[in-house]
Amino acid sequence: MARQKLKEIVINREWCKGCGICVHFCPTKVLELDFDEKSVAIRPEDCICCKMCELRCPDLAIEVLTYEGEDNEK
Amino acid sequence: MAVKDYLRQRFFPHMWCPGCGHGTILNSLLRAIEELGLEKNKIVMTSGIGCSSRISGYVDFHSLHTMHGRALACATGVKLSRPHLNVIVPMGDGDALAIGGNHFIHAARRNIDITAIVMNNRIYGMTGGQFSPLSGTNIKATTAPYKTIDQEFDVVQLAIAAGATFVARSTAFHAKESTDVLKKAIQHKGFSVVEILSQCPTHYGRKNKEGDAVSMLELHKTNTAKLGSKALEKNPGLTARGIFVDLEKPEYCAEYDKIIAFAMKEKVS
Numbered sequence: 001m002a003r004q005k006l007k008e009i010v011i012n013r014e015w016c017k018g019c020g021i022c023v024h025f026c027p028t029k030v031l032e033l034d035f036d037e038k039s040v041a042i043r044p045e046d047c048i049c050c051k052m053c054e055l056r057c058p059d060l061a062i063e064v065l066t067y068e069g070e071d072n073e074k
Numbered sequence: 075m076a077v078k079d080y081l082r083q084r085f086f087p088h089m090w091c092p093g094c095g096h097g098t099i100l101n102s103l104l105r106a107i108e109e110l111g112l113e114k115n116k117i118v119m120t121s122g123i124g125c126s127s128r129i130s131g132y133v134d135f136h137s138l139h140t141m142h143g144r145a146l147a148c149a150t151g152v153k154l155s156r157p158h159l160n161v162i163v164p165m166g167d168g169d170a171l172a173i174g175g176n177h178f179i180h181a182a183r184r185n186i187d188i189t190a191i192v193m194n195n196r197i198y199g200m201t202g203g204q205f206s207p208l209s210g211t212n213i214k215a216t217t218a219p220y221k222t223i224d225q226e227f228d229v230v231q232l233a234i235a236a237g238a239t240f241v242a243r244s245t246a247f248h249a250k251e252s253t254d255v256l257k258k259a260i261q262h263k264g265f266s267v268v269e270i271l272s273q274c275p276t277h278y279g280r281k282n283k284e285g286d287a288v289s290m291l292e293l294h295k296t297n298t299a300k301l302g303s304k305a306l307e308k309n310p311g312l313t314a315r316g317i318f319v320d321l322e323k324p325e326y327c328a329e330y331d332k333i334i335a336f337a338m339k340e341k342v343s
Binding site: 014019021024058059061 | 087088097246253291
């Protein structure tokens with residue numbers, strides 16, 4: 001199966017309330033809260049596209065945009 | 075359709091506190107509806123009063139924001155007059171089982187095709203943190219400064235005993251599982267009850283020293299176990315998650331149609 005690859009992590013700063021759920025539960029620690037207490041993707045290269053931040057976000061502020069990567073077997 | 079297309083975006087950011095589990099439940103519910111490919115025009119969301127009930131204002135479906143505890147009564151009316159619509163009723167713990175307790179058991183008894191979601195944060199959040207029938211014993215609340223002595227309802231057991239034909243439980247932490255359970259509950263023909271444990275960091279978490287939203291979600295992870303899992307077998311004190319009942323029984327609207335057909339035949343002959 002082709003692996004999902006990250007295009008962009010879109011975070012709606014107007015909607016984010018800085019609860020830190022995405023930051024804490026990210027398995028590869030991609031996200032952090034900035035000085036405004038808003039979530040930012042500081043290490044997008046580590047993202048494994050599990051999308052758990054998007055699914056758990058209580059403010060519906062995160063969208064993980066992906067594309068189909070090359071086939072794993074190749 | 076993207077999840078955002080199901081939202082009334084003009085009301086965002088929503089009024090729920092930072093880290094409120096109700097937002098995650100809305101997120102899971104929208105994903106369930108998206109994956110089922112339901113049309114916006116075919117869904118009616120009816121809600122009562124409370125933090126949880128604000129959910130009907132945020133979704134771009136037909137919506138009714140009704141009286142405290144009476145969401146299921148209004149939903150019954152909608153479903154009987156328009157049986158082809160999907161009726162979803164999100165309720166809080168107090169809304170569903172204190173103020174609306176009677177409506178809850180009777181909707182379950184009738185087995186009317188409605189999906190009831192109990193968003194259980196174990197406290198009345200909107201009015202300032204009073205304890206609810208789902209708080210349980212040894213809980214601090216505004217109305218119980220020396221801790222509660224009231225036993226809690228077990229929503230799952232109550233719904234099964236009252237006659238609901240689909241009963242499940244999940245948590246806000248298990249977002250993917252919630253989506254799967256909600257999908258099955260919406261598709262089920264009959265009264266479905268889904269209890270989703272939610273977190274109220276503002277009132278419940280602060281008073282009971284459970285910390286912020288993150289540590290409350292960690293508790294959802296450690297204090298629950300999947301139905302039929304080894305972890306639950308070893309430690310029966312954990313809260314079970316999963317689908318408890320999935321039965322087929324005569325559905326209320328279908329039975330009502332039969333009665334109408336019978337009465338019309340009598341009239342003609």
